Amino acid sequence: MSSQEIPEENLPAEQGDAHGAVKVADEKNPFADPGLPPHEHRIQDIDERAAKRSERTVALLFTVSMLATIAFIAAYVAIPVDKAIYVWPIGHISALNFALGMTLGLALFCIGAGAVHWARTLMSDVEVADERHPIETSPEVRAQVHADFRAGAAESVIGRRKLIRNTMLGALAMVPLAGVVLLRDLGPLPGTSLRHTTWAKGKKLVNMNTMEPLRPSDVAVGSLTFAMPDGLDEHQHDFQKNIAKDALMIVRIQPDDIKDKRELEWSHEGIVAFSKICTHVGCPISLYEQQTHHVLCPCHQSTFDLADGGRVIFGPAGHALPQLRITVGEDGYLEAVSDFAEPVGPAFWERG
Amino acid sequence: MKKLSARRRHPLAALVVLLIALAATGGLYTAFAPADQAVADETAQTLTIEEGKKLYAVGCASCHGTGGQGTTDGPPLTGVGAAAVDFQVGTGRMPAQQPGAQVPKKKVIYSQAQIDQLAAYIASLGAGPEIPTENAYNPEGADIAEGGELFRTNCAQCHNFTGKGGALSEGKYAPTLEGVDPKHIYEAMQTGPQNMPSFPDTTLSEENKKDIIAYLEAVNGDDTVEPGGLSLGGLGPVSEGLFGWVFGLGTLIAVAVWVTARTAKAKKS
Numbered sequence: 001m002s003s004q005e006i007p008e009e010n011l012p013a014e015q016g017d018a019h020g021a022v023k024v025a026d027e028k029n030p031f032a033d034p035g036l037p038p039h040e041h042r043i044q045d046i047d048e049r050a051a052k053r054s055e056r057t058v059a060l061l062f063t064v065s066m067l068a069t070i071a072f073i074a075a076y077v078a079i080p081v082d083k084a085i086y087v088w089p090i091g092h093i094s095a096l097n098f099a100l101g102m103t104l105g106l107a108l109f110c111i112g113a114g115a116v117h118w119a120r121t122l123m124s125d126v127e128v129a130d131e132r133h134p135i136e137t138s139p140e141v142r143a144q145v146h147a148d149f150r151a152g153a154a155e156s157v158i159g160r161r162k163l164i165r166n167t168m169l170g171a172l173a174m175v176p177l178a179g180v181v182l183l184r185d186l187g188p189l190p191g192t193s194l195r196h197t198t199w200a201k202g203k204k205l206v207n208m209n210t211m212e213p214l215r216p217s218d219v220a221v222g223s224l225t226f227a228m229p230d231g232l233d234e235h236q237h238d239f240q241k242n243i244a245k246d247a248l249m250i251v252r253i254q255p256d257d258i259k260d261k262r263e264l265e266w267s268h269e270g271i272v273a274f275s276k277i278c279t280h281v282g283c284p285i286s287l288y289e290q291q292t293h294h295v296l297c298p299c300h301q302s303t304f305d306l307a308d309g310g311r312v313i314f315g316p317a318g319h320a321l322p323q324l325r326i327t328v329g330e331d332g333y334l335e336a337v338s339d340f341a342e343p344v345g346p347a348f349w350e351r352g
Numbered sequence: 353m354k355k356l357s358a359r360r361r362h363p364l365a366a367l368v369v370l371l372i373a374l375a376a377t378g379g380l381y382t383a384f385a386p387a388d389q390a391v392a393d394e395t396a397q398t399l400t401i402e403e404g405k406k407l408y409a410v411g412c413a414s415c416h417g418t419g420g421q422g423t424t425d426g427p428p429l430t431g432v433g434a435a436a437v438d439f440q441v442g443t444g445r446m447p448a449q450q451p452g453a454q455v456p457k458k459k460v461i462y463s464q465a466q467i468d469q470l471a472a473y474i475a476s477l478g479a480g481p482e483i484p485t486e487n488a489y490n491p492e493g494a495d496i497a498e499g500g501e502l503f504r505t506n507c508a509q510c511h512n513f514t515g516k517g518g519a520l521s522e523g524k525y526a527p528t529l530e531g532v533d534p535k536h537i538y539e540a541m542q543t544g545p546q547n548m549p550s551f552p553d554t555t556l557s558e559e560n561k562k563d564i565i566a567y568l569e570a571v572n573g574d575d576t577v578e579p580g581g582l583s584l585g586g587l588g589p590v591s592e593g594l595f596g597w598v599f600g601l602g603t604l605i606a607v608a609v610w611v612t613a614r615t616a617k618a619k620k621s
Contacts (some may be wrong), residue, residue, distance in 0.1 A: 040618070041617070041618055042616045042617055042618050043618040045618070046618055090582050091582070092577045092581075093577070094577065094579040094580070097579055097580060098581065116611060120611075120616045121616060125616070207555055209555060209556050209560055210555070210556075210560070215554075217554070218554035218555050219555065220550060222544050222550050223544065223549055223551060223555060224506070224549030224550075251549065284509070286509045287509050287520060287526075289521065289547035290544055290547055290548065290550070291546065292521075292547065294521055296520060296521050298518075301521075303521055314521070
C-alpha cells in the first residue's frame with residue numbers, strides 16, 4: 001500500500017502538535033505511539049454567533065417536527081378516508097394516507113436531523129482516549145474469594161450432611177418438571193385426525209360457488225370446480241380446520257386421456273376429485289392447466305399430473321396428490337365412495 | 353333556437369309537432385319492423401355463415417383444418433362455440449403468429465363484423481357457448497364483495513388477487529386482466545381459452561360471473577384508486593420488499609454517508 005492511499009486521519013500527527021501521551025520507541029515497542037492528532041475547533045467553538053445560529057437551526061427543526069405532528073392529527077381528523085388525490089409521480093392515492101405519511105415522516109425526520117445537527121455542531125467534540133487495562137483481577141483478590149468460598153462451604157456443612165446435599169440436588173432437579181408438564185396444555189395430541197377428513201361414504205360434493213350439490217352434467221370437460229363435503233358450514237367453529245383438509249378440485253378429463261388405471265376407476269366418466277392441499281407443505285394448489293392437466297403449486301412450484309394419478313412431475317412434493325373416489329348417488333348427485341385412502345396434505349413423521 | 357322558441361305559440365305549431373312525431377314513429381317502425389323477419393333472418397344467417405366460412409378458409413384452416421376438425425398444429429373447433437371465437441379473435445390471440453408455450457394477446461386484425469361471421473361459422477359446426485349479450489356481463493348493480501370472494505376462490509390462484517396475472521409452468525402464464533373488455537372476461541370464464549380451465553354456468557352462474565367482473569372493475573379498472581399510491585405491479589411482498597430494501601435502505605445509507613462525509617471543523621483540510 002502506498003502512502004497516498006492511507007486516509008489522512010490515520011497518518012501520524014506531527015510530534016509538536018500532538019496532545020495526549022506520546023511514547024517514544026524503545027526495545028519492547030519498536031514503533032512509536034503517535035498519540036492523538038491535534039484537536040481542531042469547529043466554527044461554533046470559536047464564533048459564538050455561529051453557535052447561536054446552530055442553536056436556532058436545531059430549535060427550528062424541532063419546532064417543524066412539532067408542527068408536523070399537529071398537522072398529522074389535523075389531517076387524521078379533517079380528511080375523509082375515501083378521498084383520492086393525484087400526486088405526481090405516484091399517481092392516484094388516498095389523500096388521508098398521503099397526508100399521514102408525509103406529516104409523520106417529516107416529524108420523525110426533523111427530530112433525527114435536529115439531533116444530528118446538535119451533536120455535530122454544539123455538543124463537545126473533544127476526542128477522548130480510554131486506555132485498555134487487563135481484565136484479570138489481582139492474585140490477592142482471587143485468593144481471598146477462594147478462601148471465602150471454602151469457608152462458606154465448610155460452614156454450611158454440606159460436605160458432611162450428605163442427606164441434605166442429595167435431597168437438595170433432587171429438589172432442584174425436579175422443579176423444572178412442573179414447567180414441562182404444563183406443555184400438555186398445548187392441546188390434545190392429533191391422534192388419528194391427520195389421517196381422516198370429513199369425507200365419508202355417501203357425502204355429496206357441494207360446489208363452493210353456489211353451495212349446491214354437483215351433478216355430473218354440471219362438470220364440463222376442461223372446467224375447474226371447487227367442492228366441499230355436504231353439511232360443512234362456514235359458521236361452524238371448526239369450519240376452517242375441516243376445509244383445510246376437505247377442499248377438493250373437481251376436473252373432467254376425457255376418459256381416454258387418463259393414463260392411471262386406478263384414477264379412471266375412482267372417477268365418474270372422467271370426473272376426478274383431487275385434494276386441493278399440496279403434499280409438500282400444505283398450500284392450496286389449483287393452478288390447473290386444462291390442456292396439459294398439470295396442477296401447479298404457487299408456493300414451491302410442485303407440479304402434479306392430474307391425468308396420471310396426481311403424480312409429482314416437478315418440485316419438492318414427496319407424495320402424489322390424493323384422489324377421492326367418487327360415484328353418482330341414487331338421486332343423481334356426485335358423492336364420495338369413502339374417505340381419502342391416504343392422509344391429505346404434507347407428510348408427517350408417523351405417516352410411513 | 354330563439355326563432356323556434358318565438359314561434360312555439362304559432363297556431364300551426366301543434367300540427368308541425370304532430371307531423372314530426374308521426375314521421376318518427378313510422379320511420380322507427382320500418383327500421384324495426386318484424387315483418388318477414390324469420391325468412392330474412394334465415395337468409396342473413398346463412399349468408400353470415402358463408403362469409404365466415406370464406407374468412408375461415410383464408411385465416412384459420414391451415415392450423416385448424418378445412419372443416420374445423422383440427423390438425424397437429426391446432427385443436428379441433430367443433431363445439432367450442434361462438435363465444436370462444438369472439439374471445440380468441442376479438443382479443444387478437446387468433447390467428448396465432450407462431451407456435452409456442454402460449455399465444456399472446458395482440459392487435460386485433462378482423463373487424464367485429466368479420467369476427468361475428470367467423471363465430472357464426474364455427475357455431476354452425478357444433479353447439480357451444482354463444483356470445484353473451486351485454487345484459488349478461490354488464491357489471492352494474494352486481495355484488496362486488498361476493499365477486500371478490502368468488503375471484504379469490506376460482507381465479508386468484510393464477511391471476512393474482514387483483515388480476516395482475518402470474519407465471520405458470522414451462523413459459524405459460526396467466527395474463528393480466530387490466531383493461532380487458534368485460535365481454536372478453538365473461539367469454540374466457542365461459543370457454544376456458546388455451547390452458548385456462550372453463551367455468552361454465554352450471555358451476556359458476558351468470559350472476560357469479562357478473563360479480564367477478566364487477567370486482568375486477570373495482571380493483572383493477574381505469575378508475576381504481578390505489579390507497580397506498582404506488583402499487584409496484586400489485587404482485588405482493590416480493591416487489592414491495594425489493595423496493596423497500598433498495599430505495600428505503602439506500603436512502604438511509606446515502607444520508608448517513610452524506611452526513612459523515614462533511615467535516616464540522618472550522619479549518620477545512
